Amino acid sequence: MCAMRITGYADLFGVNPGKTIQFYVNCDGPKDYNVEIVKMINGDTNPRGPGHIEEHIDAACNSSYPGRKQIIHSGSYGVLADNPHLQTESFTMQCWIWPTTPKTHPQYWKHGAQGLMAKWCDGKGYGLFINEDGCLELRVNGDKVTTGAPIRDHAWHFVAASYDADSGEAVLYHEPQIQYALDPDIPPVSTKVSGAPKHTPNVPFTVAAYTDRLDDGPLAQSSRPAGIVMGGHYNGKLDSPRLCRRALSRQDIETMKLGAQPGLTERRHSGPTGPLSEAIVGSWDFSDGIDTIGGSDRGPYVYDLDIVNCPTRAMTGHNFSGHNFDWKHAQKEYGAIHFHDDDVDDARWAVDFVWEVPADQRSAFYAAKITSSEGDEDFIPFWVVPEVGKEQSKIAVMVPTISYMAYANEHLANNAGGAELLVYRVPIMQDQNMFLSEHREYGGSIYDTHTDGSGLCLSSRLRPILSIRPKYDHFLMQAPWQYPADLHLICWLEQMGYEYDCITDEDVNYDGLARLENYNVVITGSHPEHNSGPQLDALHNYTQQGGRLMYMGADAWYWIHSYHPAYEHLGRGIVTEMRRCESGIRTWRADPGEYYHQGTGELGGMWRYRGRYLHSVAGTGMSSEGFDISSYYSRTYESNDPRVEWAFEGIDYDEKLGNFGFVGGGAAGTELDIVDTMLGSPPHTLVVATSAGRHTEAYLLVMEDFGFNQQGLDGTQHPRVRSDIAYHETPNGGACFAFSSIAFCGSLPWNNGDNNISKLVGNVLNRFMADGPLPPPPADAYIHRGRADYDPPMNKASK
Numbered sequence: 152m153c154a155m156r157i158t159g160y161a162d163l164f165g166v167n168p169g170k171t172i173q174f175y176v177n178c179d180g181p182k183d184y185n186v187e188i189v190k191m192i193n194g195d196t197n198p199r200g201p202g203h204i205e206e207h208i209d210a211a212c213n214s215s216y217p218g219r220k221q222i223i224h225s226g227s228y229g230v231l232a233d234n235p236h237l238q239t240e241s242f243t244m245q246c247w248i249w250p251t252t253p254k255t256h257p258q259y260w261k262h263g264a265q266g267l268m269a270k271w272c273d274g275k276g277y278g279l280f281i282n283e284d285g286c287l288e289l290r291v292n293g294d295k296v297t298t299g300a301p302i303r304d305h306a307w308h309f310v311a312a313s314y315d316a317d318s319g320e321a322v323l324y325h326e327p328q329i330q331y332a333l334d335p336d337i338p339p340v341s342t343k344v345s346g347a348p349k350h351t352p353n354v355p356f357t358v359a360a361y362t363d364r365l366d367d368g369p370l371a372q373s374s375r376p377a378g379i380v381m382g383g384h385y386n387g388k389l390d391s392p393r394l395c396r397r398a399l400s401r402q403d404i405e406t407m408k409l410g411a412q413p414g415l416t417e418r419r420h421s422g423p424t425g426p427l428s429e430a431i432v433g434s435w436d437f438s439d440g441i442d443t444i445g446g447s448d449r450g451p452y453v454y455d456l457d458i459v460n461c462p463t464r465a466m467t468g469h470n471f472s473g474h475n476f477d478w479k480h481a482q483k484e485y486g487a488i489h490f491h492d493d494d495v496d497d498a499r500w501a502v503d504f505v506w507e508v509p510a511d512q513r514s515a516f517y518a519a520k521i522t523s524s525e526g527d528e529d530f531i532p533f534w535v536v537p538e539v540g541k542e543q544s545k546i547a548v549m550v551p552t553i554s555y556m557a558y559a560n561e562h563l564a565n566n567a568g569g570a571e572l573l574v575y576r577v578p579i580m581q582d583q584n585m586f587l588s589e590h591r592e593y594g595g596s597i598y599d600t601h602t603d604g605s606g607l608c609l610s611s612r613l614r615p616i617l618s619i620r621p622k623y624d625h626f627l628m629q630a631p632w633q634y635p636a637d638l639h640l641i642c643w644l645e646q647m648g649y650e651y652d653c654i655t656d657e658d659v660n661y662d663g664l665a666r667l668e669n670y671n672v673v674i675t676g677s678h679p680e681h682n683s684g685p686q687l688d689a690l691h692n693y694t695q696q697g698g699r700l701m702y703m704g705a706d707a708w709y710w711i712h713s714y715h716p717a718y719e720h721l722g723r724g725i726v727t728e729m730r731r732c733e734s735g736i737r738t739w740r741a742d743p744g745e746y747y748h749q750g751t752g753e754l755g756g757m758w759r760y761r762g763r764y765l766h767s768v769a770g771t772g773m774s775s776e777g778f779d780i781s782s783y784y785s786r787t788y789e790s791n792d793p794r795v796e797w798a799f800e801g802i803d804y805d806e807k808l809g810n811f812g813f814v815g816g817g818a819a820g821t822e823l824d825i826v827d828t829m830l831g832s833p834p835h836t837l838v839v840a841t842s843a844g845r846h847t848e849a850y851l852l853v854m855e856d857f858g859f860n861q862q863g864l865d866g867t868q869h870p871r872v873r874s875d876i877a878y879h880e881t882p883n884g885g886a887c888f889a890f891s892s893i894a895f896c897g898s899l900p901w902n903n904g905d906n907n908i909s910k911l912v913g914n915v916l917n918r919f920m921a922d923g924p925l926p927p928p929p930a931d932a933y934i935h936r937g938r939a940d941y942d943p944p945m946n947k948a949s950k
Contacts, residue, residue, distance in 0.1 A: 155586040156180040157218075157527045158593075158615040160498065161519070164552050164724065165536035165655045169510040174519050174531055175500035177615070178218025181523035185215050186504055191516040191532065193642035193900070194621025194635035197813050201642060201900060203622055208517070212506040218523070221501065223614065224374040225592035226384035227494035228266075228360035229435075229446045229456035232376065236432050236452060237270050237356045239396040240347040243430075244268045244279045245311035245404055246358075247328075247469040249388035249487065251603035253302040254285030264288065265385040266361030267310065268392050275349040278361055279312050281385070287325045289314070294344040298325045300337045304387075307469045309408075315398035316347040324401070328469060339401070358392055358435070358446070358456060359385040359490035373499040375459045384492035386603035390437065390468045391486055395430040403427060410434040410449055422451075438486035441465050441478060441749050444496075444717045446488075461496035461609050461715070461726055463489040465749035467742070476744050479752050491601040495594040496718070496726055497613040508535060514543050514652040516550075516641055518621070532619050532634060534653045539665050545920045546651040547670040548644070550637065551679035552612075553656040553686075553712050556727045558633050559616040560587050561596030563738065564626035575779040575849050578626035583617040593617070597681075597729050598738045606739035608755075609715070611726045627778045628821055628894070630814040636896060637676040639813065640703060643899035647913060649920075657724035659686045660714065667693040672919040675769075677704035677896040678822070681712045681729065684753070690768060697883035699919035701912075702769035705874065705893045706822040709735065709765060709773060711758055715750035730755025734855045736776070759855065764831030770879050771824035771832065771889040775872040777850030781820020781894040782842050783810035784876060790839035793929040795878045798839065798888070798914045802907050808840055808876075809908045814897030818908050819845065823874035824891035836879040842892075843873035884924020888915045 159176040166172040178184050188210035196203050231237070246268060255263065269278025274293045281302060282288040288297040289312040302308060307328035314321045323340040354362050355376065363382030366374075374380045393407050409423040422428035431450045439447035441464045446456030465478045468486040475481035506519070514537050518530040534550055537543050564570055564578045565588045571577055587593055591602065594614055599607045618625075618633065625632030631639065644651050652670070659666050660683045667673055667689055687708060694700050710729050718725035731737045732746045735757045746755050759765060765772030786804050790796065802808070809818025819842035826832045846866025856871060857864065866872040874892045881887060890912070898908040918925065 155529070155582055155617070157184060157521050157523060157529045158617065159519070159521055159529055159531045160613065160615045161531050161533050162613070162722065163533060164612060165534045165658055166508055167536060167538045168508050168512045171505050171507050172533060173502045173505045175221065175498065176216070176503040176521060177221040177500065178523075179220045181218050181525050181527055183215050183218050184521050184523045184527070187213050187520045187522070188506060189518055189520050191518050191621060191638060191641070192645050194623070194638040195631050195813055196622050200813050201903065204642065205518070205520070210506055212504050216504055220370065221373060221498070222370050223495055223498045223592040224380065225460060225495040225594065226360060226381060226492045227458070227460040227462035227490045228381055228384065229358035229458050230376065231356040231433070231454050231456050233353050233355055236396065238350045239432070240316035241314060241397045242277055243311065243313040243395040243397065243399040243404065244393070245309070245407060246392040247307055247309055247390035247487070249307050249469070250281060250302055250304055250386065251605060252386040253281050253304050264383050266357060266359065266383040267385060267389065268358055268394065269361040270350070270354060270356045272351055272354045272362035273364065275351050276354060277314065277348040279310065280361070280383070287323060289321055289323045291321060291344045292346065292349055296321050296323050296340055296342055296344065298323055298337055298340050300325060300335070303327065311404050313398040313404070314344065319343045319345070320398070324404070353379070355379060356394070357381065359389055359462070372501065375457075375499065385490050386492055386601070388466055388468075388487040388489045392433070392435050394432040395427070396432050397430050399430065410436060436486060437464070437488050438468070438482045441482070441485060442716060442752065458488070460494040461611070462491060462494050463608060463749065465745065465747055467744040471744055473744065477747050479747070489605065491603060491605070493591050493594065493602050495592065495614055496611045497721070498615070516638065516653060530620050534655060536654050536658055537652055539662055540669070542652055542669045544650045544652045545671040546649060546916070547667065547673045548640065548651050548653050549659065549673050549675050549679070550653055550655045551633070551676040551681070552724070553681045553683065553727055554676070554679055555616070555619050555633055556610045556612055557597045557681040557710070557712070557729065558618055559596050559610050559612070560593055560618055562587060562599045566599065570626065573778060574627055579624070579629055580626070581623055583620065583623060584626070587617060600739050606731060606741060608730050608741070609726055609728050613721070613725060628815050630897065633678055636678065636814065636893070639896040639900055640674070640677065643904055643909060646900060646904040647909070649916070656682065656686055659689050661685070661723050663689045664692045667698060668696065670698070671922065672699040672701060672916065674701045675703050675707065678893050679704060679707040681710045682708050682758070683712050683714065687758070687763065687768065694881040694885050694887060695883070697881070697885040697924050699885055699925070700769055700887045701915060701919060702771070702887065702889040702891070703896055705824040705891050706773045706776070707765065708758055708768045711753065711755050711761065713748050713751040713753060717750065732756030732760070734760060736853060757855070759830070766827055767831030769887045769889045770836045770877045771826050771875055771891045772830055773853055774823055774825040774856065775846070775850050775852050775866065776822040777846060777866060778821060779815075779847055779849040781812060781815030781817030782845040783817045784808035784819055784840040784842050784874070786840050787838055789837045792837055794880070795837050795839055797918060798878065798911060800914055801910050806907055808911065809895070809898045811901050811906065812894055812898035813901065814894035818895045818898040819874040819892045820894035822893045823850070823872070824889065825871060825873060825875045826877050832877070833879045836877050838875045838877050840876040841873055843870065846872055880925070880928065886919065886925055888919070
């Protein structure tokens with residue numbers, strides 16, 4: 152068992168000077184802990200490098216605090232507060248279900264019944280469940296009625312139950328939408344039960360869960376509603392739940408499938424028939440408000456549900472025809488919500504301490520360092536970001552926080568069956584990996600699947616994200632990845648004495664061009680893979696207006712992300728969404744009809760398949776990946792072009808560029824980008840260095856670049872398995888320099904920054920940060936026109 156006894160998070164990624172940031176801490180063991188605000192400089196503990204570097208910040212919040220345990224109540228559901236209409240004696244419940252784990256497995260998650268619709272707690276009330284044996288079950292107080300027929304997973308079923316308090320008769324219906332030739336009939340089950348439902352005050356009505364207990368203790372205050380702890384979370388889709396306050400006949404149940412209908416005004420509702428209008432308590436339509444966190448009620452009382460922990464919406468319902476894949480154009484066919492027992496949108500912890508950031512605080516990477524006298528340690532990262540118009544430097548480091556959220560708490564090392572084949576070795580687990588494997592309530596990454604095997608496409612930052620930590624080596628390269636890898640860049644900037652500001656993806660998404668235009672140069676992180684449309688618009692406009700972009704990594708501008716608008720009342724950038732569609736490097740794939748985002752309604756997948764090619768942003772785009780070792784670059788004849796020769800001052804033509812580094816041992820590694828004018832690289836792009844012919848058989852061409860599997864797609868044979876360092880000018884004196892490798896930043900601080908990669912990047916940065924437009928190309932410069940692709944000679948791959 153992994154003993155990570157202190158974990159925490161902040162309410163913000165980026166905080167402006169003069170503003171306040173709040174911190175939330177779980178201290179499960181130590182009676183108290185110490186807080187120290189630190190400036191983060193390097194997070195790599197590799198003994199060949201400078202080691203972990205932090206600087207103490209004299210902050211008012213630096214102190215000792217009493218420890219307390221805080222837990223996350225994960226699992227999504229709909230909830231309606233108790234009211235007299237729910238406290239009915241007779242009732243009918245009905246809905247469509249598409250269960251994914253009708254019979255849960257104790258090895259993976261809590262074994263027990265799953266609530267479908269319920270006002271039930273501790274043996275009192277009523278509810279419709281899937282029981283421990285995977286069969287439909289009605290509960291009236293302690294009495295249980297079941298069909299005894301296992302429910303098929305990943306298939307639609309219509310289920311209903313009625314109870315007549317006068318006669319004591321309960322009837323249970325389970326009707327598969329598709330009946331196969333050898334399937335047994337499942338007749339309705341009718342029986343007598345001992346008495347009418349007993350109602351415990353304050354027990355709410357729930358969808359996709361049931362009330363486990365009412366608890367006024369401190370650990371239940373982070374549940375929602377506070378003090379009401381849910382259990383029995385349902386895995387699967389649920390469509391068109393209905394609740395009536397009398398027992399309906401099967402014919403009336405069929406009629407109720409139509410649900411309540413809007414009346415003459417928005418807030419007047421009626422049933423499908425006059426008599427049923429009097430019976431309706433709630434008739435919920437999940438196709439309405441797909442971009443919200445509410446469940447719209449078409450019934451007469453407008454009992455809208457609160458949807459907790461952000462389940463997946465814009466999901467095909469029981470009536471999906473397949474004629475339209477965009478939910479906005481066939482909304483009534485998207486009446487399903489996919490609930491999961493491990494969804495989480497907010498840990499909802501109580502605040503433990505705050506920092507009022509001084510008005511003169513420098514922009515940088517920071518963290519709240521949490522320690523105990525017993526050796527516990529955690530870092531809660533954040534960034535001090537200057538307000539627009541109050542920039543502190545000419546250089547902006549654009550921190551890829553969307554990508555950090557996409558990889559947040561990923562479980563691939565533990566759960567990906569082919570992890571060893573992918574990395575060509577046995578992955579070494581970090582404490583974070585083991586802790587997250589034991590604590591699924593902390594949520595996963597967009598690379599993971601839920602416990603039911605469906606893809607995870609929503610990620611929140613309001614939870615401890617243990618992969619955004621210094622001293623963390625990722626299993627892919629057994630080296631820093633994402634946040635700690637970006638600290639390699641920060642370490643180098645500090646080594647070289649540059650002043651810089653930090654801004655985040657989130658800032659660029661919401662502030663647009665105004666966030667960028669006052670900087671001479673914007674520097675990316677090592678792996679800005681996940682991006683929103685407004686962010687890419689701002690970057691494009693910035694470079695077109697004369698801004699300079701230094702693309703320090705690879706595999707950027709790949710996946711389409713959007714921030715969920717329903718959470719903006721809590722702040723900016725709370726929840727991000729991505730759908731994995733029909734191409735790209737995918738650890739899971741969205742089902743047909745489920746490619747469009749629930750929050751913004753835009754088509755998900757790759758930017759490439761929205762006509763926005765990766766290569767058009769900074770000049771290069773992803774071509775291959777491999778995770779055994781990294782390689783190096785050789786200069787090309789184009790590096791001597793007068794347009795770019797200044798970048799190589801002090802570097803000999805025959806030098807091996809980056810045959811060293813902290814990520815795989817070289818500058819060219821993990822994921823690689825190339826120039827390709829057919830995919831958006833500007834035709835005047837110069838390829839100034841390449842790693843062609845220097846990668847192993849572990850490096851493979853990305854799947855979107857070939858139509859069918861064949862031999863010869865690896866780094867020893869295929870010409871596109873390489874990294875190109877590239878340069879091109881943009882209008883109004885702007886330019887882009889692309890270094891095209893995730894491992895690249897890992898070479899910058901090597902030998903305390905005294906190396907040829909550091910020299911190259913320094914030459915580029917010094918030119919790009921200068922005031923005024925860049926000089927025009929010399930008159931004798933050769934400018935490529937219409938080149939299809941740079942095609943370097945293949946050399947024997949180095950092992």
